[in-house]
Amino acid sequence: MTNRRTDTVSVPFPLLETNSEGVILPVRAAAGAKRNRMTADQNGILKVFVTQIPEKGKANEAIRKQIAESFNIRISQVELIQGETSPQKKFLLRNTEAAAVGKRIAEMQKADT
Numbered sequence: 001m002t003n004r005r006t007d008t009v010s011v012p013f014p015l016l017e018t019n020s021e022g023v024i025l026p027v028r029a030a031a032g033a034k035r036n037r038m039t040a041d042q043n044g045i046l047k048v049f050v051t052q053i054p055e056k057g058k059a060n061e062a063i064r065k066q067i068a069e070s071f072n073i074r075i076s077q078v079e080l081i082q083g084e085t086s087p088q089k090k091f092l093l094r095n096t097e098a099a100a101v102g103k104r105i106a107e108m109q110k111a112d113t
Contacts, residue, residue, distance in 0.1 A: 016101060023093045025090065027067070028045065028088060029063050029088075030087065035049070077094040079091060
């Protein structure tokens with residue numbers, strides 16, 4: 001994990017940050033769920049549920065895959081930058097636009113209501 005300068009993004013989701021490499025996405029993780037899915041609450045907080053149990057980084061890898069699938073990006077663009085052993089995590093989505101990430105979160109919010 002390296003030090004990166006971040007700026008808050010002026011999109012409807014104040015938790016999103018950007019840096020020169022892409023968008024920093026905060027999530028709440030839940031390992032050992034019944035099925036893999038991602039939801040967004042009314043505040044834009046993302047919750048990622050994966051069936052994988054939290055053992056030797058396997059759940060983090062499953063979360064990376066779920067994020068990549070949900071945002072339609074390559075898994076190589078998703079990097080865990082904070083929270084390796086915590087349910088509160090931050091992922092860097094490389095070469096992505098904050099507006100596109102915000103739009104996808106809004107779509108998830110509508111689907112969850």
